[in-house]
């Protein structure tokens with residue numbers, strides 16, 4: 394292992410001060426995590442590792458952070474919390490290894506690629522007294538939090554339904570190693586679906602039933618950027634998904650999730666008994682919340698009249714959930730982006746995938762407690778751990 398060389402104290406004796414973080418996975422998203430987490434005083438990023446240690450070295454460059462192999466991170470005595478930002482197909486193995494090493498785990502989405510491995514992971518963590526947190530953490534952002542406050546104060550009446558869409562030509566356009574995004578455990582449903590489905594859980598609670606259809610627009614894709622641009626690879630998952638769902642409280646949603654659309658569009662609307670709310674992009678932390686009242690006598694002919702309720706730009710980004718976890722490690726409690734929410738969302742996605750295969754609706758057996766709202770002004774850059 395290279396980098397910082399000061400001798401660390403064993404984890405057991407570190408009951409105060411910032412929580413020691415080790416990152417596993419030095420790919421595209423690691424830059425956002427590293428760049429954000431080093432600015433958060435409640436955590437201290439100690440080491441980054443990858444099966445390709447050269448990648449870890451390149452990402453550590455410019456930071457006061459050690460680099461090495463995944464074992465260097467797992468075995469580091471100062472690391473209390475592992476941030477697993479490997480590809481989805483490695484999430485179960487890496488997170489399980491972290492729990493085995495006695496570390497709390499933050500995992501990028503999805504929690505794992507299968508319900509069975511996710512269940513085993515949460516069981517192992519609970520038995521070991523360790524926390525699991527799961528992306529997305531965009532729900533910590535002022536955009537989604539404001540949408541929740543507007544609904545909670547009754548501005549749209551009773552929420553009845555939601556309509557969401559994320560459609561664009563696909564991440565092979567910009568990701569230098571996009572193959573994993575078109576393989577089992579990803580595709581649009583498991584890759585960008587978590588942002589929309591998690592936001593729906595925040596707004597409506599547990600899903601109860603889902604049905605979906607899917608298609609694969611292109612059997613092969615071409616890498617669009619980076620050193621391997623032009624290389625072709627095969628697609629093994631549906632790349633266009635149309636899903637309908639019902640929540641335990643009776644509300645319903647319909648969602649389009651597509652890598653097959655020449656049109657790029659993001660839509661998230663919640664229809665209530667009195668008004669409609671436009672929710673900001675759940676893949677971002679900020680954005681403007683807008684509301685339009687129930688149309689009058691001209692009914693279906695009427696144009697919506699949108700009013701901005703509140704707008705706040707992104708004050709922070711990926712890693713907010715890691716900071717929440719760190720605070721829970723020191724002070725007790727459960728992170729908002731909990732393993733339970735991550736499991737429920739995985740269950741919903743796996744059920745939608747099952748519905749695509751069987752052409753049958755699927756009852757969701759997992760449930761999740763209502764996700765608490767954050768106090769206004771919640772800030773991962775604040776120092777709360779001393």
Ligand SMILES: NC(=O)c1ccc[n+]([C@@H]2O[C@H](COP(=O)([O-])OP(=O)(O)OC[C@H]3O[C@@H](n4cnc5c(N)ncnc54)[C@H](O)[C@@H]3O)[C@@H](O)[C@H]2O)c1
Nearest residue numbers: 418419420421422443444463478479480481483501502570
């Ligand atoms: N790229 C994005 O814009 C983005 C945005 C949000 C979330 N994510 C999520 O972040 C995760 C990583 O995505 P990415 O785009 O950074 O991928 P990437 O392919 O760029 O990087 C993944 C890294 O993980 C390493 N890795 C794979 N298996 C490993 C293992 N078993 N042990 C240790 N290292 C291993 C790879 O060598 C690679 O360096 C995924 O879950 C993805 O859904 C990505």
